[in-house]
Amino acid sequence: MARTPSCDKSGLRKGTWTPEEDRKLKAYVTKYGCWNWRQLPKYAGLQRCGKSCRLRWLNYLRPNVKRGNYSKEEEETIIRLHESLGNKWSAIAAQLPGRTDNEVKNHWHTNLKKRFKDKTFETKDNSQEAATIEAHTKRGRSKEKEETKFNNHNLQINPTSPPLILESSYSYSPAQPTSSDQFSSDNSKDNTVTCDDNSNKALFEAFEADSGSFWTEPFFSDNSSINSSNSLGSGGYEFPEFPFLCGEMDFYDQLDGFYF
DNA sequence: AATCTCCGCAACCGCCAACCA
DNA sequence: CTGGTTGGCGGTTGCGGAGAT
Secondary structure, eight states: OOOOOEEOTTSOEESSOOHHHHHHHHHHHHHHOOSOTTTHHHHHTOOSOHHHHHHHIIIIISTTOOOSOOOHHHHHHHHHHHHHHOSOHHHHHHTSTTOOHHHHHHHIIIIIHHHHHHHHHHHHOOHHHHHHHHHHHHSOGGGHHHHHHHHHHHHHHOTTSOOOOOOOTTOOOSSSOOTTTSBOOOOTTTOOOOBOHHHHHHHHHHHHHHOTTGGGSOSOOSSOOEEOOSSSOOTTOEEOOOOOOBTTBOHHHHHHHHHO
């Protein structure tokens, strides 16, 4: 199912994430947010590249991520959006609360593609269009612009597609919160941590439920200049020296906004 | 029971765009 | 304007479980 753990030449681990790595990453991101994916593994005590951490968090550890068990409605949505957008998995996933682009993509390739292809041949008697779709799923990324062109055209001519509200998969929109959009992981740019109250609580509760030892197992036990004196920390928890006091908000302001 | 084949999916890779100094 | 850095995205890979032989 997953890749065998190994190391690359620079000593970074690759392959399957261990429960311990998951715990560290989840704990760190929950606590500090993802201020810089590149630097994060270093401070989280992980021997992973930043990209790997980001992917693991977004696709697996992030709160409210739904796994498996696609409903009929979800599958229809994927098919319909794919028909209009093409392989814009992040855009499609944004319309499916709790689903990630990677999972939508996998589900498409493993389940829906065949079904969609069959359906296209059966209902439309439009083999040329189906062939085009089939072809563009086989083409590589170099043909992306061509695909976009194709899909934009398709979007315009498809009267059954409702207006799409495209948004970042992970951005939090106060006006239209969804379960997948409540938590903003993209705060590297403005150095803010945004999250609504309910998801804060859910996030923390979920986190506490499956990593109860976190508060007594620090990332680093040395050089801690910050002791956990906030409302959630138990006595004795030590944080690493905080590497990023950012912009207008300091770290504890962020934490306040993050948790409650 | 052993071996083979297929398939699902987690994770990696490379490219691109945005951002910043 | 330019070059470096970073995050995001989509395509692809390959491990390992499940079913077939």
